[in-house]
Amino acid sequence: MTREKKLKVTIDSRELEVRPNTTILQAARESDVYIPSLCTLEHLPSYGACRLCIVEVDGLRGYPTSCTTPIEEGMVIRTDTTELRSLRQEILKLLLSEHPASCLFCEEHDECKEFQGTIRKVGVTTGCRYCPNDARCELQEITEKVGLTETSYPVYYRGFSVEKYDPFYDRDYNLCILCGRCVRVCNSVRLNGTLSFKQRGKLTTIGPAFDRTHLEAGCEFCGACVSVCPTGALSAKVSKWYGKPDTQVTTTCVYCPVGCRLELQVKNNEVIDVLPNYDSPIDRGLICVKGRFAIPEYVLSPERLGTPSRLTPVGYEVISWDQAIDEAAKRLRGTKPEDKLVMVSPQLSNEDLFVAQQFTREVLGSDAVISSMMIDLGDDLVPFLELVTSSSTFDTIEDARGVLAVGFDSTYGYSPVGIRIKKAGREGALLVTLGACDSNLDMLSETAFQMEPPQWAEFLGSLVDYLARGGKGKVKIRKEWTSDIERISRIFSDSSTNILVIGQEAIFSSGRREIFEKARTLRDKLGWKIIVAHPYTNLLGMLAMGAFPGAKPGEFLKNGDAVTVDLPVIDLAKRKKVVYLIGEGRFDTIPDCDYLIYQNGLPPVASRQPDLILPASLFTESSGTTTNGEGRVLKIEKATEPFMDAKPDWWIFNRIAEKLNKGKLKYKDVAAVQAAIKKQVKGFYGGRKPVEFARINAERATKWLRGAPKQEGQSSGAGNNPSYRGIPLARVVAGMKAIDEWVNTSLLSDKEAQ
Amino acid sequence: MPEPIRTILAKHSREPDELIPVLQDVQKEYGYISAESVRGISKYLRISENTIYGVSSFYAQFRFTEPGRHSVKVCLGTACHVRGGATLLEMLERGLGIHCGETTEDKRFGLDRVACLGCCALSPVVQIDKEIYSRVTVNKLTEQLKEYE
Amino acid sequence: MNKLKKKINLAKKKWEEFVDNREPIIYVGAASCGRAAGALDLLSDINRFIEENRVKAKVVEVGCIGPCYLEPLVDVKMPGEPRVSYNNVTAKTLQNILKAHFQEGIPFAKAAIGHFGTNSYHDIPRFYELPMLKPQVRIVLRNCGLINPEDIDQYLAVDGYQGLMKALQMPPDDVIGVVRQAGLRGRGGAGFPTFKKWTVCRNAPGEQKYLICNADEGDPGAFMNRSLIESDPHAVLEGMLIAAYAIGASKGIIYIRAEYPLAIERLKTAIAQMREYGLLGTKILGSNFNFDIKIKEGAGAFVCGEETALIGSIEGKRGMPKSRPPFPAISGLHGCPTIINNVETMGTLPNILRNGAEWYTKYGKEGNRGTKTFSLVGKIRRPGLIEVQLGTPLREIIFDIGGGVQKTFKAIQTGGPSGGCLSEEFLDLPVDYESLASVGSIMGSGGLIVMDEDTCIVDVAKYFLDFTQKESCGKCVPCRVGTRHMVELLDKITHGEGTADDLLSLRNLGDTIKKGALCGLGQTAPNPVLTTLRYFRNEYLEHIKDQRCRAAVCKDLIEYRVIKEKCTGCQSCVRVCPTGAITGPRSEPHNLDVTKCIKCRSCYEICRFDAIAGDAIVIRTAEKRS
Structure with missing residues (x-):
């Protein structure tokens, strides 16, 4: 790796050397210069909405936001002038006039802090501690740093009712400051698109289309939005009133074989919350609902066996x-x-x-x-193990130019694989899905083939045969598939790296033996990479x-x-x-x-x-x-x-x-x-x-x-029924149960619609 | 997917740039953007339904409920404002018993405000369907509305 | 290029034949404004007349010539005679006009406003000598109302596409040089030198470059762009070709408001004609220049006039502005170098290229070269679309061209919601970018709204703030929240509930928003309030201290009264009153119960226009509340 040439800049009369290709804010932070900011967050595209990170730059008009302005050689930047300080205070005042701020400016503020512990036991509605994020709130932190001690504007209380009907997290948009972190993480990082800004101006809100619930809107409940929310607008149901954790322990999730890195939040010898780690190379912080939300309720379940x-x-x-x-x-x-x-x-x-x-x-x-x-x-075990032991690493998806996903859906699991596939699709790789119903990858796929699982093996077989013969000679293909198979085969043949992802639906389908066989052919004869997305963690x-x-x-x-x-x-x-x-x-x-x-x-x-x-x-x-x-x-x-x-x-x-x-x-x-x-x-x-x-x-x-006992409904398999140590998560985790019921009813209504 | 939507989509490429033109065509066809339309557009353009809703609700042009048989648009451009456009709107709201952006119960009229119709020299103006009425007064407008069934 | 030259010769011949007119020609001003005034009805009347009387005549729909107060306009040109213009034509006068020309062989002088000949004619004044037109310099609007906007041949005949041909014979850098020498500044509002933006884009790395013509004319009270496109679409399109050639763009987009259906239709027609004539596509006029144009309709968001929001909107996103840098000229549409120029800038370019930079610099003044179009509206006698040299004093515009104010002049608002309100003391201010900025206003895209004593300045400030607040995209805090606070403070004041502190708050808020907002919309939003606070402070104070609205506009501060002496008791008002506030038997002065009155204006209007008495109902400032 060639070393980047550093840039010489002046920040607050200090001459500094900073990395190129960064923003002023990044450069300042890396040089230990504090600039307040609410909408910016590492790993998210910069946005420039909260206007708190404004600075003065010689040669630039007005007060550019440091989170959006690229740093350049020789820049002279001031981050803390009297003018900036008062402007930041004014802007923060405006921001706080949309956000109930009694936690900041109440006269009883200090006394209240002291007796917090007892107040929590009182019903939340009786106290003014309406905010589940008190003491973990970035807004409180910033207000202190900006030095704001009072506000002169009336507060616009928006009067939204708190949205509590979705699993795992509640939403109180009265506390939302529209910093857009959740929207960006949902769209740019998770590529999910559940959250969007709606309306505009003072009517702007955040949420899914047509006032749908998050379940209806295709939310994965990955909780990324909850993690990035700087206020108490989004809060996890289980951990919301706990306040700051005592410690954080880095571990690995054992709910599935991806092996996501988890940051367990521990308080009083209890795991109260789980956060992703964006620096983890395996999962890149893209953990799924199970790792994010299904751990505390499981390990703290009232059913836990405590004595022999x-x-x-x-x-x-x-x-x-x-x-x-x-x-x-x-x-x-x-x-x-x-x-x-x-x-x-x-x-x-x-x-x-x-x-x-x-x-x-x-x-x-x-x-x-x-x-x-x-x-x-059963008797397909050995071919299965053969594929599993030769499975490719997840990051190979990042270089893939073609991905074929069979019976794979990453809504509620395998997100680091699913999101990598989506990303590849968005960046121009050919993405083809084969499934029985809508999959969460369909949104970015070139073609989504829908057919009953027994036909998958035949379809895959036709494709493999066609590819293996390089389009020459006669291949027996069902008429209705011919043109599609010809088209996607051409693109797959031209692509340097192709990946076949075998999902749980495929692993538990009746034609799995043949699917495994075709996968071997793709791997051995055509150089494809294979990823088997099975549920057996270790x-x-x-x-x-x-x-x-x-x-x-x-x-x-x-x-x-x-x-x-x-x-x-x-x-x-x-x-x-x-x-x-x-x-x-x-x-x-x-x-x-x-x-x-x-x-x-x-x-x-x-x-x-x-x-x-x-x-x-x-x-x-x-x-x-x-x-x-x-x-x-x-x-x-x-x-x-x-x-x-x-x-x-x-x-x-x-x-x-x-x-x-x-x-x-x-x-x-x-x-x-x-x-x-x-x-x-x-x-x-x-x-x-x-x-x-x-x-x-x-x-x-x-x-x-x-x-072997006859296993009924095997095609839906263990995959849609995630479990840990043989206990379905839906049995002990309320949110997982809600998701389970939702999936079943929507599957049912889909079938009825057909 | 309903046939009209299929036909509209076929006229556009699958690029995200086409989202607003597609929405405009859908609105032209149906008069509003339904959840069903959004679903169809989402699959075709590969943009999530939520994002589509987010984009369409940003723009004043799109509506999500069935429109009235006649659309009444009161121009509230500056010239119309200083010549009493707001009074016209108030009168319409009162007369029709609806707020701006709503449709009367009998679906006869939908009422909207527009930023400027560009006929400032003839202000105040009101547009009913495709017709633009100039130098409108409260009483003239009352008479005019009677012509629309 | 030779092909086009042939076509031009042909077009010119056609034009000469057309103008030479062996046949009478009837012109109808049928731009949107003309149509709103009833031009289409006149058009069918004319056609019926021709049919019924078996008269030979050509009927041509033309665009808008500018003096909207004269709409609908019908012109008649008999063979060998000058073209005569008739104003405010009604169905009845139309018959008289047509009869006079076609049956009596003379113009209907009584109804004529002007003629286009060189000599005197039947005591009708020359059109261009009319006070509204005489001070104007028509460069951008030179063809408006004179040629058929739907006929490319007519545009070619009046030297259309000559500018493009000249440009294509130069290297692109030289085209930029000409624009630089001409001193052209962007006509969209900020007045940034056009050549500078172009140079950045031309030098920016990238295979694909885009040219966008911003026709999202969103300023309420401004319609210059609509008129120009409806009346002379090819001028704008030719400008786009010149700009695209200069910056090296192969794709062009016109982003136009969906509220302008006629303009969109005319653009579509014009683009189809250009394709036919080889003016779009590959190797345009035999050069190596390839270019094509797409029309994108805006979907109703004022903020999309802002460059980055406009780009977002074209990309299918919410039209929310992004911070700059990076500037669109380097990274714009799809991350490619992109130039966005306003319609008027495009419309000016063919003239500069055709006549040369030196010719253009004859107009305007140092640093502010050329002309600017304005839509002159509000409480003015002669509202309309005008074009004057930069540097023309406001007084000349308002009083010479506009014919003065209906009542007493109070203020002129320039630059739309981003601009300011100027009082009488600034009437001698030359209209140029710097002078306007120096007094806290801006040039903007060219809306000029005149206000008289019946206009409440606080109400106007509230109107503009309310507008920007509703159009704020909601992204950045100062604009989303700050404008909301400002509107509410203004609302308080117009309700007579303001305090002196509120004025201070307004100024502070204005200052914070100006400095802190993300985009131009926010940064300029406080201007209408800040300027009125500066120049009309007394009117604010009257609202606060005396609860008095001297213009009798602010509803809470006014009341409706029946002047008993004048009331004839005709009962017209009783019938229209929606709340039963007016009572009284026939032929006796009526009573108006102020507690029931909702100030809907119905009685006032009916009394003024329909009732016998005429002005028995007055609106006046209410007594000061205790």
Whole structure:
């Protein structure tokens, strides 16, 4: 990288060297010169509306805004003259005349601050603390910095009713100062277009078309608008009255394989809010609704399992950990390996998965560590894994000139992938979608093909055949598709980088085997990149750790040879003595058993009551790592103490192993587990580069699953029903439930319309 | 998508620049911009419905409710103002029982104000449908309205 | 180019034949204003007359010649005779006029306003000698009302497209040189030297450049651009070609108000004719110059007259201005170098190129060269569209051209909502960019609104502020909120509830908005208030201290009265009163109950125009409230 030549400028009589291609405001901030500003925000295009960042520049007429004026060599800038100061005060006064400002100028202001804690307990309507953002408000901060202590103008109270009918966040546009940050983040960063300015002049408001709710308007509930709002106009329902957090903990989201970086906001040992991190290279701060809003309610759920308990004829009995460990050990001891089944969730950390497989193999002497994920995929598992392990990194989308998305929708998940695709489409890449109904990518696609999922494989097949023959020779294509396939094939052939994105709808469609096959052809014969957008968070970690039948830790990693997956035959119809579920809450996939151990954070909903319940800590409560869909090993950071008596999964395995006197699992802490992984899985914690997987021999797919339950409505799959550790988020998170209901009703009405 | 909208869209390219011309054509066809029209335009121009609404509500030309059979536009240009344009508007609002920007219940008249019709020398002027009436007085206008059914 | 020359020769021949007129010609001024005055009805009457009387005559729709107070205008030119102009023609006089010419062979001198011949004719004055026209210098408006705007041949015959041909024979830089030498300044309002903007754009890197003609004439009370386009569209289009050639633009856009349907229609016709004549497209007139023009209709937002908002609007966005720099000349439409010039600037260019820079500098004065068109309206005797040299004193415009004020002169407003109100003491102020700026007003696009004693200055200031407030895009705080506070303060004052502090607040607000607003709309919005505060302070104080509106305009400060001595009791007012405030039996003076009166003006008008008494109802300043 060539070093940029610095520019010499003078700011407030200081001669400074600043980076070129910045604005005066950026240059000033980088040189520690404070200029007040409300509408500007890093990562957003500059706007120039609040007029507080005005400066004086020699040779420029009037008072240019520093957030919009590019810095130039030799500029002489003044940021803090008497004239500017009084002008800023006047402008701020005007701004505050549209914003109720008793928090700033009330005579009782100081006393009020002191008794804030108690006032909160009083109904909000009785006090004047109407603002959910008090103490976190940029307007308060700026008012202090600008030195405004009173205002002389009457306040225009706009009298809007507070909009509370959408999930996750409330909107009080009486507090809105029209800085446009939310509109810009929604449109330029998220490429979503839910928020727009409406009307003009003093009637200007912000929101979707025709007074629609945000759900109706296609909002993704990514919460980006809430994060950027400088006032209390937009506020998250869950965290709104908490005030400033005590600490912020950086971690990785385990709700899906993207692996977004999250900034957990912690107060009083509780995660009260979650913010994105725009500097994160994997997700670029583009987190989805799950990471943004669905964590606090999950981890703080009133249903959380806090103590071990066992099933008695009169119901559950709370027991101590010692009793619980005894009980588990008693049940596991002495049974034959084939009578025991361990099922782990792919949403556990690498470390927990490693200990889980070690526990199964070395303590229970069994190889049967499986996951309901395997049952979902059934006999298509191996071709699926073959694609997943060779999946491209998400940033390849940024250079793509052609993207084909099959059964993919990123409204409520996979946003960093979806938004990258949208961006590529907007910047001129050919974007084609194939789906059963409208997808959120359609807005930017060249063509959106809509057909029933069973036809996708055939359509894809025709396209692949056409592409493979380079337009020569005869390809059998349905008449109604011919011209479209010819047209898009021409563009795909001319494009340097093409990407196929296989979404969850496709993974759970009946023609998935053929889709996987065609994807392989595209990859191997035509050089396409493939991204499989599946829901199994730490699937790659599961493979790398060997938490998979027939594969020891590290066997799946690249070391020259292709791997042939020889799966032992598993018969779910055969009754087991003990089934041990770790983070698995889906009971549709579990074989019958005499004794069921359930280790999780929330209780299951099932007709079969577990015999023993072991409360596990969740990802905000214990450290470790997870492997994302690209193969990157990412840190999970403990943010709070575990809920009540809940314990990390590895700790529980450890204790049971100890009880069974198999002295093999003696981990003091997670670091000790990691040391063991380092030994067995070479180069796993290697750094930022993705872990590379060996090529899996997809042709050797055996029929390994017997007695699998018929899964009904599989095509809608786990994808539209996001869950963590087997518990659907919609069960514990009110907003997710609202979204779920909305999706179902709108799907229904779409079908009726057809 | 209704046929007229399809026909209108086919006359325009899929560039975002075409948004306002498309909206103008739609309004010419229907007299207003309906939610259904916005949906059609959104799919064709690849602009979100919310953005389209945001753009169209910015401009005084577009309306989102069905217009009246006759549109009455009172010019409130400076010349018309100093010659009593505002009084005309008040009289119309009172006479028709609606506010500016609304339509009478019987859908007979829609009332709007316009910034300037450019006939300042003949002020005050009122436009009813395509006809421009010059040097209007309160009483003349009352008579004039009777001619529109 | 040779092809066009041939066409020009042909056109000239046609024109000569046309003007030589073996056949009588009847001209009807049918621009929007003429139509509003009833020109289209006259047109059909004329056609009926011709048919019924089996007369041979050509009927031509022409644009607007300017003196709107004379509308509708009908001109008749008999073979070998000069063209005679008739004003305020009614259906009845039309018959007399046509009969006189076609049946008696003489003009209907009684109704004629002027003739276009060189010698005296039937005691009818020469049209250009009329007091309204004599002081004018018609460069931009030279063809208005004289040629058929829908016929390119007529434009060619009067040396149309000669300027373009001259330009195409020079390198583009030389064209910019000519414009520089001519001293042309942008006629859109700010008066920025045209050549400077062009040079920046010409030198800006970028393959694609755009030329935009700003015809979004939004100033209420201004209609120069509408008239010019309706009356001589080719002049504007020729100007666009010249400008595009000079800056290196291959795409042109005319952004025009949708409220001007006739102007749009005429532009469309003209553009189609240009295509046919090879004046648009590739290799125009055999040169290497390629250019095409699209029409974009504005959708009703005053702020779109601002360059960056206009560009946003063309791009399909909300018309919200952006901060500059970067300037559109470097990064404009779709990020490409873009020049935006006003209609009048375009209309001036062909004349400069055709006649040379030196010719142009003969008009106007140092630093303010050439002419400027104005729409002279308000309480003036002869309202209309005029063109004068820059530097002409206001007095000459108002009294010589405009014929003075109906009652007593109070103020003249220049520059529309961005300009200021000037009092009597400035009547000798020369109208040029700097002089107007020095007294707190601006040239603007050319609206001149004359006010007399019946105009309340506070009401006018409120009107303008209310206008800009409603047209504010709402983006920046000073404009969105500041203008709102100003309107409310003014509202208070016009209701007689103001205080002396309010005047101070108004000035402070005005100052903050001027300095702090993002775009030209906001930065100039306080001008009408600031100038009136300066020059008409007493009138504000009267509203505040005495609760008195001397012009009897502010509703809360006036009352309607029946003058008993004058009232004949005709009951006309009783019938029109919507609230039953006026009562009284027939033939007896009526009573007006001020508590019921809503001051709707109905009675006042009916009494003045229809009733026998004529002026028995008066509007007068109310008694001071206790």
